[in-house]
Amino acid sequence: MKKSYRLLSSLLITSAITLISVSTMQAAEESAPTIGQNQNGEVLFDNTHGQTAGAADWVIDGGFSDYANSIAQQGYQVKELRGESNITPEALSGKKMLVIPEANIPFKQTEQQAMVDYVKQGGNIVFIADHYNADRNLNRIDSSEAMNGYRRGAFADITKDMSKDEKSSKAMQGVKSSDWLSDNFGIRFRYNALGDMNTTNLVKGKDGLGITDNVSSLSIHAGSTLAITNPELAKGIAYAPDNLDQSKKWSHAVDQGVYAGGGKDEGPYAAVSKVGKGKAAFIGDSSLVEDSSPKYKREDTGQSKKTYDGFKEENNGQFLQNLTKWLNKSDDSQSIKDMGVTLDSKTPLKDFEVPANSTETQAEPWSQPRPNYKWYDRSTFAAGSYGSEKQGNTGGSGDGNTGGDTNTPTDQGGSSGTIQNVAFELPEHLKSGEAFKVNVNIKSNQSTSTLKDLKLGIYTENGTQIGQFSSDGKNFSPAGYSDSQTVKTDGSGNATLTLSAKIIKDQHGQANIRIKQGKKALNTQTITID
Known part of the structure; x- marks a missing residue:
């Protein structure tokens, strides 16, 4: 039986100005x-x-x-x-x-x-x-x-x-x-x-x-x-x-x-x-x-x-x-x-x-590579990294702070503490003027935590907002980002935000759907409007 919904893999993109054409396949295969x-x-x-x-x-x-x-x-x-x-x-x-x-x-x-x-x-x-x-x-x-x-x-x-x-x-x-x-x-x-x-x-x-x-x-x-x-x-x-x-x-x-x-x-x-x-x-x-x-x-x-x-x-x-x-x-x-x-x-x-x-001032490299990681061999790269042959989420996350260097000797990487593993679930075929449901699935985060200031938006290639949103499926907001939403994760760190959405009339072709927390984009995905 033909499924009416599909799970769209997470992809982090920052621009709300121009359309970024990126495949949702794993990093090694995406265009x-x-x-x-x-x-x-x-x-x-x-x-x-x-x-x-x-x-x-x-x-x-x-x-x-x-x-x-x-x-x-x-x-x-x-x-x-x-x-x-x-x-x-x-x-x-x-x-x-x-x-x-x-x-x-x-x-x-x-x-x-x-x-x-x-x-x-x-x-x-x-x-x-x-x-x-x-x-x-x-x-x-x-x-x-x-x-x-x-x-x-x-x-x-x-x-x-x-x-x-x-x-x-x-x-x-x-x-x-x-x-x-x-x-x-x-x-x-x-x-x-x-x-x-x-x-x-x-x-x-x-x-x-x-x-x-x-x-x-x-x-x-x-x-x-x-x-x-x-x-x-x-x-x-x-x-x-x-x-x-x-x-x-x-x-x-x-x-x-x-x-x-x-x-x-x-x-x-x-x-x-x-x-x-x-x-x-x-x-x-x-x-x-x-x-x-x-x-x-x-x-x-x-x-x-x-x-x-x-x-x-x-x-x-x-x-x-x-x-x-x-x-x-x-x-x-x-x-x-x-x-x-x-x-x-x-x-x-x-x-x-x-x-x-020229002379070296200390032995190089400044830190020994992790076991089984070889900088010249992409087959050793971790899942979700660019060039990796392994399945995994390609989305990253930052904390929005300013200043600082991104590779100090004390920085061996690690979670930034922000929301991760965010994916959309929505109908495969979208038509302007018709209401539909959007599930934002959030997985494997901190358990029993409250996630605040979540907003959903849909916008065109030039940045025009074309999405309207509703919590009750009846009263839709003007075109723009949804009202701020709050969800709480369960004991496994999972949560789902569900909203009704509608694309304003006379819209066709490709657009973007985005979920953000405050000013930070968590996930952006290309959609097609029939």
Whole structure:
């Protein structure tokens, strides 16, 4: 007998602005998300270099969704690049911009060349790194090292101290130490680690290139800075505050943390480069970009992640919107020198920052991987994590706090204490104007607990609310989120919220149904209106 209801698997998505097309299959099989309409071109977000390792969740429908949506709002179609080490000329062809959040797996030489050629021919890249030793998959290589092209203390052999299996893995084939970022873009990520602070030390006016317009302050949470190695190619845009002492370093920094007392000598916190027809941008901290809606489970433990609302802090969101605008603005200049702006001085470096002379400050990795977890083998990834071959819920949860770093040495993952395992149960065929029941099934949470401020909504691709709700099946609210609801879990931690719903008339095609607690989205699912 044909069933009239189906259980829709949980999928955490943060945007109520644009439709995210994501399959509800397990993480290893789901289709790549796409956000927005292609009015001005396509933008790729790399997810082929460990962007979801550890507590990171730097994907367009997870912890980087606010940033991705801000790009989509400017008329770009944002897509996730999937696979393993998959930055190729074919993948970049015709794309307006490539965003690389914290790469924890190094780039192959072919990928480096593809990116250089892409920018020279008119493409744009955003490199987003983090503090030194933010080694989220415990492979001894953090994002600063992956971006720079070499590993600190291992310039002669990037596979130093790796096991035979690691060295022979697909991830390490075609990887060779180099100073490619400095050689081609005139810049290099430093290995410092600044603690929690805000900075107003921004370049304004013509020299700010419009990137700091309407921006007065940016936040820093365990971030790094950059070194300008060729001022004719690269220019600093934002700097850490002046007069920083060692009390301002990140508490888990493995060296002095603050290298030059902040300011210009510390190197820019955000910078840009002009190479050929294209451009590049560099940000020393993922905290400036992230939001508090992780999608996936940790790949090593399968536990929930906790990310933060950095995009909403200070003027971070405005800064990133301005950066997108500048990157995609046509410019015939072939270098920073050709742009007629004031050139920076080279950033003074420590002796250990010279690639061939660099040294490790402690044994790596900073923590031993969990048994049976191999960063280079997705078959070992926990259920619910990106790339996992195991069945499991792909939804994650965060606590909505602000500030902080998502991969400190004391953070081995764990539940954030918020509602988990949320799924919808509703009719398979929906018609506008006709009432139907929605069950929100909540499982395996804290037993006999009261869950408050739950709200249900249905909205279109452009964010228009089209759902009406009723507790008695008779009196429906105006279109918008339902009134706040409260449920209590049973002895097994399970609960069900049931509401009657109705979609306003003359609606057809795809839409989203969402359950949230307060301002935090718990689950969002695509529906089809007949």
